Amino acid sequence: MIFLRRQLPLLITMITGLVFAGQYYVPHPASEQVLTSATKWMQIIGGFALVLGVTSLFHVHAAKIRRKEAGWGYSVVLYAGMLGTIAVGFWANGKESVEGVSTAFGWVYNFMMVPLQGTMFAILAFFIASAAYRSFRARSREAAVLLIAAVIVMMGRVPLGEYLIPMSGDLSQWILNVLNASVRRAILIGVSLGTVALSLKIIFGVERSYLGGGKE
Amino acid sequence: MSFAERMLKIDRRIIFVVIGLCTLLPLLYPVGLPIKISSEVRGVYDYIEQMPERSVFLLSIDFDPASKPELYPQAVAILRHAFRKNLRVVTMTLWVSGTGMADQLVTQVAQEMGKERGKDYTFLGWSPGGTAVIINLGQDLYNTFPSDYAGKTTKGQPVLDGVQSLRDVSYAVSLAAGNPGVEAWYVFGKDKYKFELGGGCTGVIAPGLYPLLRSGQINGLIGGLRGAAEYEILIGQKGRAVAGMDAQSATHLAIIVLVALCNIFYFSMRRQARRQGERS
Numbered sequence: 001m002i003f004l005r006r007q008l009p010l011l012i013t014m015i016t017g018l019v020f021a022g023q024y025y026v027p028h029p030a031s032e033q034v035l036t037s038a039t040k041w042m043q044i045i046g047g048f049a050l051v052l053g054v055t056s057l058f059h060v061h062a063a064k065i066r067r068k069e070a071g072w073g074y075s076v077v078l079y080a081g082m083l084g085t086i087a088v089g090f091w092a093n094g095k096e097s098v099e100g101v102s103t104a105f106g107w108v109y110n111f112m113m114v115p116l117q118g119t120m121f122a123i124l125a126f127f128i129a130s131a132a133y134r135s136f137r138a139r140s141r142e143a144a145v146l147l148i149a150a151v152i153v154m155m156g157r158v159p160l161g162e163y164l165i166p167m168s169g170d171l172s173q174w175i176l177n178v179l180n181a182s183v184r185r186a187i188l189i190g191v192s193l194g195t196v197a198l199s200l201k202i203i204f205g206v207e208r209s210y211l212g213g214g215k216e
Numbered sequence: 217m218s219f220a221e222r223m224l225k226i227d228r229r230i231i232f233v234v235i236g237l238c239t240l241l242p243l244l245y246p247v248g249l250p251i252k253i254s255s256e257v258r259g260v261y262d263y264i265e266q267m268p269e270r271s272v273f274l275l276s277i278d279f280d281p282a283s284k285p286e287l288y289p290q291a292v293a294i295l296r297h298a299f300r301k302n303l304r305v306v307t308m309t310l311w312v313s314g315t316g317m318a319d320q321l322v323t324q325v326a327q328e329m330g331k332e333r334g335k336d337y338t339f340l341g342w343s344p345g346g347t348a349v350i351i352n353l354g355q356d357l358y359n360t361f362p363s364d365y366a367g368k369t370t371k372g373q374p375v376l377d378g379v380q381s382l383r384d385v386s387y388a389v390s391l392a393a394g395n396p397g398v399e400a401w402y403v404f405g406k407d408k409y410k411f412e413l414g415g416g417c418t419g420v421i422a423p424g425l426y427p428l429l430r431s432g433q434i435n436g437l438i439g440g441l442r443g444a445a446e447y448e449i450l451i452g453q454k455g456r457a458v459a460g461m462d463a464q465s466a467t468h469l470a471i472i473v474l475v476a477l478c479n480i481f482y483f484s485m486r487r488q489a490r491r492q493g494e495r496s
Contacts, residue, residue: 036355043345117282159249160465181426
């Protein structure tokens with residue numbers, strides 16, 4: 001059992017990890033075929049992951065409703081919304097419109113999901129303004145630098161800012177292109193090196209947390 | 217409680233009203249301030265402009281309705297440009313929740329430009345797998361999308377004539393609100409399958425994509441509503457983005473004024489506290 005639970009997954013990880021790291025550098029048709037098959041499998045597994053995610057969400061909220069935990073009413077709404085949308089989706093064969101005529105599924109999408117998502121995103125502007133007023137203070141030198149940079153970029157990104165302070169546009173471009181890009185690049189390089197190191201640790205079995213716990 | 221303290225604890229609903237008015241009034245009474253074109257946006261425009269007729273242009277609509285105000289005008293402007301140049305437009309999405317919106321968007325612009333589905337454009341839809349879809353497209357398009365969103369077989373569609381994989385795409389643009397998006401298209405697509413790539417994104421994620429732009433990994437970047445407005449001006453067809461720029465100008469200015477006021481009150485409170493400390 002230990003072989004099936006520990007050694008076999010480690011072996012599969014090591015072989016597939018090494019094969020696909022090497023595959024990138026081998027443009028032979030056979031090697032490309034391996035990649036085609038593997039990515040097709042990844043897509044199929046991705047489809048199942050969606051089912052797994054939805055099932056898990058149902059379980060979590062079913063438990064909340066059963067135990068009548070705080071906010072269980074929202075879970076009921078989630079259940080009703082999800083089951084309703086799935087039923088309508090099957091009924092409409094997954095199509096939002098047929099020959100230009102909106103289906104029930106299209107109605108749910110256009111008149112419920114689109115406005116709800118739009119509203120969620122739109123109210124951010126109000127909260128950002130309120131939060132900026134309350135907390136964007138030059139408490140230290142670093143905070144002052146951040147504040148000045150933010151004001152310049154905000155001015156430079158809108159026509160009114162460029163109209164009032166003509167050089168704000170060029171200054172904001174310089175901040176984004178030079179200061180921002182160089183710092184972001186440094187972070188990216190660091191993250192990439194970390195990813196390479198972690199990948200090697202997983203491939204060679206040093207990092208095993210993905211196998212989960214349980215008895216040996 | 218001092219005046220500064222009272223002002224710092226102002227009811228947030230007053231700020232909401234200020235922001236609401238700053239958004240609403242410019243939309244009702246537009247000013248139409250001039251908009252400068254940035255080199256980032258021009259990069260995407262110039263590349264499409266120099267593409268020969270019937271070249272294959274791939275537009276990945278990688279956003280959902282939450283980012284519609286910023287990215288929808290970008291998509292409309294790019295599609296209008298591509299259709300006007302008589303390119304073969306292949307569209308798709310990596311975001312499942314954006315599928316319906318993307319289909320409506322592409323169909324609407326295509327109808328407006330008098331283009332025919334299957335001949336001048338196609339919408340492939342969504343396929344599970346996220347970044348794996350990009351790799352799979354790079355290997356074999358027909359394997360990834362055996363049929364388009366309308367259910368028609370992709371093989372044999374005139375719009376995909378001579379297209380086997382991403383290697384046959386002349387130019388791809390990802391309009392992204394997050395991940396998978398522009399970065400994924402570079403890492404899993406352009407890097408291996410060698411096509412030119414441009415990007416479009418929400419204002420929030422634009423600064424994070426500048427390293428890709430400066431290194432030439434993407435040849436242009438349309439950032440937020442401002443980028444969309446610049447593109448609308450470049451194609452000479454003003455739309456929602458240009459209309460929204462006055463509102464964005466006013467809200468940006470309002471936030472700057474609010475931050476300045478907050479700091480004035482904050483420093484006045486600090487000075488008061490210091491004086492009181494010196495006296496005692």
